[in-house]
Amino acid sequence: MNQLIHQFKAEFFKALAHPARLAILEQLRTGEKSVGELQAGLNADQSTVSQHLARLRASDLVQVRKEGTTAYYSIRDPAIFELMDVAKKIFNNQLVDRQALLRQLRNESRSRAA
């Protein structure tokens, strides 16, 4: 696979690699939201939210619709949710593995104690 392609793909993943941006995308699951609404669910200040939205726009992950002075953001390609769901699955598998490991470590120390 081409190095340039990996460069572009890395940019794409970078766009997802921030908690605030993930929270924004998560909020957009239920449909379009204004910047104000997004900000309310985010505990970050106005310019920070706007900057993260700019980043998501730059990677074509979201689109804007303006109505008066209000900007409504929505997801460009719903496949992004598919991606986030697969990520969640991987994530959960990891948690399960870790729990199994912890359980095993606990049992080993119990055996040694006995």
Next chain:
Amino acid sequence: MNQLIHQFKAEFFKALAHPARLAILEQLRTGEKSVGELQAGLNADQSTVSQHLARLRASDLVQVRKEGTTAYYSIRDPAIFELMDVAKKIFNNQLVDRQALLRQLRNESRSRAA
């Protein structure tokens, strides 16, 4: 969704957000590879590859098996390929959209010229 969860998920995406690391994961599609083999396909120097592998290990994306002085890396959860495939799909959709836009712009300028 919890802020802490988004923090963890962002870490996960950060692990993917580098061209060299994507190239490594791509190489591991066909099975385990030694550090040397990975390096050969990567055009980066030894310590750089090793550092990227450390990052992938830290995020539990890969696992190591040592045999003598050689370290063989492999994918921890094949679901990662599912993720990369969905990413590819989104990526291709974006390219299609852009091409359509370009085509449209070309047609418009042709109409104006006529």
Next chain:
DNA sequence: TTATTATATATAAATATTCAAATATAAGGA
């Protein structure tokens, strides 16, 4: 033991990202 091979880690400089403060823009109302 010394040398070699394969890999890992520490360090530091270069670069990129994030955030908040200040400022800009644009629409609508008084």
Next chain:
DNA sequence: TCCTTATATTTGAATATTTATATATAATAA
């Protein structure tokens, strides 16, 4: 026109990431 509301952009400081160089470690061979 001036004010307000909603959003965007610029800037600079703080922080994080990346890379190469140098060094460390561990297995094996000579």
